[in-house]
Amino acid sequence: MPDGIVTAANDALPHYADVDVLVIGGGNAGLAAALSARAGGAASVLVVESAPRDFRAGNSRHTRDLRCMHNEPTKVMSGKYGADEFYNDILSVTGGKTDEALARMTIRKSAECPAWMAGHGVRFQHALEGTLQLGRTNAFFLGGGKAMMNAYYDAAEQAGVRVLYDAEVTNLRFAGSRFQSADVLLAGRGVSVTARAMVAASGGFEANLDWLKEAWGPAADNFLVRGTPYNKGKVLRLLLDHGAASVGEAKAAHMVAIDARAPKFDGGIVTRLDCVSLGVVVNNLGLRFYDEGEDFWPKRYAIWGRLVAEQPDQIAHCIIDSKATGKFMPSVFPPDRADSIEELAKKMRLPVSAVKSTIDAYNQAVQPGTFNHDKLDDCHTSGLQPAKSHWALRIDQPPYFGYGLRPGLTFTYLGLKVDQRARVLMATGLPAENIFAAGEIMVGNVLGKGYAAGVGVTIGTVFGRIAGEEAAKMTKASIPAARTFKGGIENVAA
Ligand SMILES: Cc1cc2nc3c(=O)[nH]c(=O)nc-3n(C[C@H](O)[C@H](O)[C@H](O)COP(=O)(O)OP(=O)(O)OC[C@H]3O[C@@H](n4cnc5c(N)ncnc54)[C@H](O)[C@@H]3O)c2cc1C
Numbered sequence: 001m002p003d004g005i006v007t008a009a010n011d012a013l014p015h016y017a018d019v020d021v022l023v024i025g026g027g028n029a030g031l032a033a034a035l036s037a038r039a040g041g042a043a044s045v046l047v048v049e050s051a052p053r054d055f056r057a058g059n060s061r062h063t064r065d066l067r068c069m070h071n072e073p074t075k076v077m078s079g080k081y082g083a084d085e086f087y088n089d090i091l092s093v094t095g096g097k098t099d100e101a102l103a104r105m106t107i108r109k110s111a112e113c114p115a116w117m118a119g120h121g122v123r124f125q126h127a128l129e130g131t132l133q134l135g136r137t138n139a140f141f142l143g144g145g146k147a148m149m150n151a152y153y154d155a156a157e158q159a160g161v162r163v164l165y166d167a168e169v170t171n172l173r174f175a176g177s178r179f180q181s182a183d184v185l186l187a188g189r190g191v192s193v194t195a196r197a198m199v200a201a202s203g204g205f206e207a208n209l210d211w212l213k214e215a216w217g218p219a220a221d222n223f224l225v226r227g228t229p230y231n232k233g234k235v236l237r238l239l240l241d242h243g244a245a246s247v248g249e250a251k252a253a254h255m256v257a258i259d260a261r262a263p264k265f266d267g268g269i270v271t272r273l274d275c276v277s278l279g280v281v282v283n284n285l286g287l288r289f290y291d292e293g294e295d296f297w298p299k300r301y302a303i304w305g306r307l308v309a310e311q312p313d314q315i316a317h318c319i320i321d322s323k324a325t326g327k328f329m330p331s332v333f334p335p336d337r338a339d340s341i342e343e344l345a346k347k348m349r350l351p352v353s354a355v356k357s358t359i360d361a362y363n364q365a366v367q368p369g370t371f372n373h374d375k376l377d378d379c380h381t382s383g384l385q386p387a388k389s390h391w392a393l394r395i396d397q398p399p400y401f402g403y404g405l406r407p408g409l410t411f412t413y414l415g416l417k418v419d420q421r422a423r424v425l426m427a428t429g430l431p432a433e434n435i436f437a438a439g440e441i442m443v444g445n446v447l448g449k450g451y452a453a454g455v456g457v458t459i460g461t462v463f464g465r466i467a468g469e470e471a472a473k474m475t476k477a478s479i480p481a482a483r484t485f486k487g488g489i490e491n492v493a494a
Contacts, residue, residue, distance in 0.1 A: 013183055013192040019044040019162075020475040021468070022182060022195035024169050024235050026051075027058035028145075029439025029460035029467075030201035031152040035120055036468025037199070038159045042475045046193065047156070048167040048184055050202075050230040056153070056165060058203050059227035059411060059440070059456075062268040063145035065138040066461065067454030068110040076114055076124040076139040083107050086137075089452045093299065097448020105420055106446055106455075109462040114139045117461065121151030133296055133374065138454040168230075169202070172238045177426050178433040197434040197474035199467045200424065201460075204412035204440040205233025206253065207265065212409070215250035222314035224258060226272075226408045229265040236415060236441055244432065245417035245425045248444025254451045255305025257281075258408030260315060261333050273403050274328040276304060277391050278373070279320035280362050281405070283311040286345070286354025288362070293390035295376070302410075302451035309407040316405045317348055319359065321397045327373055335401040344400045363394045411456065413444035422467035434474050436467035 020042040023034045026049030037045045049056050069086045070077055086107045090098055114124060123142040128135035141148040156163065164186060171183035179198040184191050205211045207229045212220035240246055262271035277297045281304075282288055290307050294300055308316045319341070338344035345355035362384060369379035371393055379392045416424050416437045423431035424442075439460035446459055 013190045016184065016186065016191035016193050017046060018194045019046045020195065021045045021197050021199065021471045022193055023047045023199045023201055023468075024182065025049065025058065025200070025202035025439070025441075026056050026153075026163060027201065027203060027439060027460070028060035028063070028149065028152070028457055029441075029464040030199070031057075031149065031156055032461050032464025033199040033201055033436070033438050033468035033471065034156055034161045035152065035159060036465045037472045038156075038161055038468075040469045040472030042472040045161045046195070047161060047163045048169060048182070048193070049163060049165050050168040051165065051228065053165045055228070055230070056163075057146070057149035058231055060460070061146045061149050062227055063141070063148070063457050064269065065134065065140040065454045066110070066113060066457035067138050067452060068113055068458065069107050070111055073127070074114070074139075076127055077136060078127040079136040081137045086110070089299075090446065090455070093302075093450030093452050094448050095450065099445050102418070102420065103446045106459055106462045109465075110458045113458060113461045116465065117148070120155040122148045123151070134298055134453060169235055172198075172235070172242065174242055176433070177243070177430065177435070179435045197436065197471035199464075199471050200235050200239060200416065200435065200437045200441050201439045201464060201467070202235040202441055203228070203231035203233075204253075204415065204443070205236060206231055206409045206412045208232040211237075211250075216309070219309060219314050223255075223309065223407045223409050224262050224267065224271075225265045226256070226258065226262075226267055226269075226410050227265075231411070231440070233412070239416055239424065239435070243427050244435075245427045245429070247415055247417040247442070248413040248448060250412075250414050252413035252444065252447075252449050253306075254302050254410040254413070254447075254456070255309065256301050256408050256410060257304035257308050257316065257318075257405040259331060259333055260404030260406040262406070262408065267408070270332040271408065272301070272329075273318060273331055273405060274301070275318055275320050275324055275331075275403065276301075278324035278327055279318050280359065280388070280395060281316050281318050282350065282355060282358055283316050284313050284350065286351045286358055288358055288386060289316075291386045291389050293380070293388045293392055295390075298453040301453075304405070305407040305409065308405050314407055317350060318403045318405055319344065319355075319395060320401050321395045322399055322401075323393055323397050324401075331403065335403050337399050337401050339398045339400070341395070341400055344402050348402045348404070359395055362388070363396060366392045366394045411440045411443070413447055413449070415440070415442045415444040418442045418445055418463070420466075421470050422463045423470065434471070436471050438463035438467040
């Protein structure tokens with residue numbers, strides 16, 4: 001038994017550590033909370049992370065950017081992105097399903113995020129140029145999310161935050177609405193950790209296929225999970241079962257259309273396909289089902305996973321012609337390719353005559369216009385259902401290309417209701433005494449549905465910081481003094 005196991009058993013589990021602040025989950029939200037708790041004066045901060053060290057940092061290691069308001073150009077974002085414009089973007093993607101006070105606070109505090117992150121070693125690219133259309137609204141991490149998270153972990157180590165890997169929280173113990181301890185499966189052995197405050201930052205339940213099936217039925221079998229296999233929603237379920245108020249619906253999620261050949265878990269961003277707005281999308285019956293050119297792709301990519309999930313066999317197929325080549329991010333797997341639509345449909349195992357009729361009808365409906373992928377151009381269809389509102393060019397220039405699309409689940413929105421202090425609210429309406437939440441586990445407070453690129457990291461950073469600061473305050477509150485681990489954990493970290 002390692003030296004650091006300190007006191008008596010909790011329900012027969014060896015007591016591993018007693019800390020000021022326990023952070024569950026080692027992604028962006030968890031590390032923001034841990035760093036802020038230390039900076040806020042918590043003497044001992046422990047992060048428990050399900051994954052082994054090499055796979056730490058959950059979905060955050062897949063990220064590239066965050067969305068921030070700013071009133072003038074900065075080194076990392078061009079132009080201006082004001083609070084009202086940001087809020088209108090949230091309103092438009094959520095259709096009004098947002099908590100205005102929490103959303104506006106997130107937006108206000110997003111302005112501080114790049115500097116705070118840079119202060120913890122995160123490096124940013126210069127403001128983006130090119131076809132992604134995000135250079136004004138989003139700051140991009142140099143080296144992506146993995147570099148960002150590595151910087152955070154280094155900063156945490158320097159700040160004296162302790163991290164346990166291969167440490168899955170399997171149970172939580174409470175006294176009323178006060179968190180007391182967590183049962184942790186640490187490298188296969190059950191131990192108990194007590195803390196004066198706890199931050200739940202353990203992501204959504206997108207990797208829990210049984211929970212997904214409760215919401216979606218057997219269709220969930222055909223979903224691909226873009227991120228970590230470790231976000232199973234265990235902590236979320238335990239807190240909800242204990243009477244925490246929930247927010248969001250079980251089916252609400254960020255789900256994008258990704259390459260149907262992507263792996264079941266952890267495929268990351270490279271499996272995304274950004275050609276939808278340049279082509280036509282049909283289902284297994286060879287029929288179109290939605291406006292491919294409704295709005296800019298960064299504002300629309302997150303609805304396409306759900307659209308595909310609602311099609312027969314949860315699959316769809318994007319067809320483009322050679323005019324689209326070079327106008328979207330290259331795909332990681334090569335597309336099917338053919339010199340005629342019929343040949344392409346055959347290769348893609350689609351009903352040939354249905355696909356041909358769909359493309360013919362589409363081509364006939366395309367109106368003359370001036371193609372411009374950088375704006376909502378005037379290239380649209382007329383008399384076609386569903387319409388294609390922008391970037392509608394005839395699909396008539398071989399070779400033709402086709403990609404299978406599957407729903408790629410990024411993260412779920414059903415979560416814990418919180419207040420502006422990141423306190424978890426109980427179903428009674430009162431805040432839990434010493435429990436805070438940040439990141440995907442509470443994202444549904446701001447996002448009832450839909451998504452604006454980069455807002456996941458923004459929410460995690462803003463609420464992670466608040467949760468950490470608030471949790472640190474608990475350590476100065478009147479709860480009996482916690483035993484700090486005074487280096488003991490170092491001897492036992494997995
Ligand atoms: C492919 C991909 C690309 C993305 N790109 C972006 C982007 O560019 N910008 C953006 O804003 N958002 C992006 N997102 C969404 C983004 O990842 C999240 O909103 C944000 O990073 C989530 O942070 P988090 O800390 O809440 O969760 P995570 O980073 O997923 O961290 C949760 C952690 O909790 C751990 N955990 C889970 N259960 C337990 C348990 N029981 N015990 C202990 N630990 C547990 C997990 O191992 C995980 O490390 C992307 C997501 C994916 C999948």
